[in-house]
Amino acid sequence: MDQTSIISLKGVDIFQQDHLVLGNVNLEIQPGEWVYLIGKVGSGKSSLIKALNAELELYGGEAWVAGYNLRKIKQKEVPFLRRKLGVVFQDFRLLTDRNVHDNLSFVLKATGWKQGVAIEDRIFQVMEKVGMAHKLRSMPHELSGGEQQRVVIARALLNNPEIILADEPTGNLDPETSEELMQIFKEINEQGKTILMATHDYILLNKFASRTLVCADQKLTDPSKATEEVDFAELLEE
Numbered sequence: 141m142d143q144t145s146i147i148s149l150k151g152v153d154i155f156q157q158d159h160l161v162l163g164n165v166n167l168e169i170q171p172g173e174w175v176y177l178i179g180k181v182g183s184g185k186s187s188l189i190k191a192l193n194a195e196l197e198l199y200g201g202e203a204w205v206a207g208y209n210l211r212k213i214k215q216k217e218v219p220f221l222r223r224k225l226g227v228v229f230q231d232f233r234l235l236t237d238r239n240v241h242d243n244l245s246f247v248l249k250a251t252g253w254k255q256g257v258a259i260e261d262r263i264f265q266v267m268e269k270v271g272m273a274h275k276l277r278s279m280p281h282e283l284s285g286g287e288q289q290r291v292v293i294a295r296a297l298l299n300n301p302e303i304i305l306a307d308e309p310t311g312n313l314d315p316e317t318s319e320e321l322m323q324i325f326k327e328i329n330e331q332g333k334t335i336l337m338a339t340h341d342y343i344l345l346n347k348f349a350s351r352t353l354v355c356a357d358q359k360l361t362d363p364s365k366a367t368e369e370v371d372f373a374e375l376l377e378e
């Protein structure tokens with residue numbers, strides 16, 4: 141493992157069932173980096189994110205995330221790995237039967253927080269960070285898509301993770317709302333968090349430009365190291 145990397149994959153294979161999605165994956169991400177994952181539908185972006193979150197087993201090679209060896213991680217260690225990761229999905233995934241506050245307190249209690257005052261303080265801090273402190277008592281269905289995604293980002297930040305894994309976080313949002321969301325990710329990144337984000341959004345990718353990796357033909361590649369020019373627009377087509 142590269143000692144300085146927060147994510148380090150060397151020669152790993154990622155499968156869905158018995159289908160190889162990405163083979164011989166090599167990836168080094170440094171703390172504080174912002175890295176995009178692009179690629180056509182079904183090219184393996186979500187599978188890679190799931191593998192980093194220990195939802196999908198990795199095979200062969202070496203794999204380290206936030207100090208955890210994914211090739212040897214035990215089931216009982218997975219919750220500790222996940223506390224170092226904040227995950228944001230395209231489809232929000234808030235619990236629909238409780239308000240925003242209770243969605244967040246549910247996560248804190250499930251991850252070992254006991255003191256009521258500390259829980260309330262933390263919820264307020266993360267909701268303030270995403271500009272949603274005034275919506276603590278709203279039910280998810282009372283919020284717009286952009287507002288729901290802000291809450292999801294707040295939820296991802298609760299345990300002060302080192303890494304944010306975002307799987308097409310703006311996929312269901314209009315361009316203006318998407319840009320506001322990206323601004324929040326930018327602030328989070330500037331505060332030191334590492335971000336790995338899968339996206340299809342070519343405009344945002346240009347506006348918030350950063351290192352970009354490509355999933356295609358069962359491989360993860362870094363176009364900055366490629367000898368031939370890569371057509372990003374073509375890769376981002378649905």
Ligand SMILES: Nc1ncnc2c1ncn2[C@@H]1O[C@H](COP(=O)(O)OP(=O)(O)OP(=O)(O)O)[C@@H](O)[C@H]1O
Nearest residue numbers: 156157161179180181182183184185186187188355
């Ligand atoms: N739960 C699953 N069981 C079996 N195959 C799966 C499963 N999830 C994904 N796959 C397959 O694995 C491959 C990679 O899918 P993945 O979701 O990682 O791609 P993606 O690049 O994230 O696509 P999208 O842009 O649509 O989200 C696809 O061929 C997909 O059909």
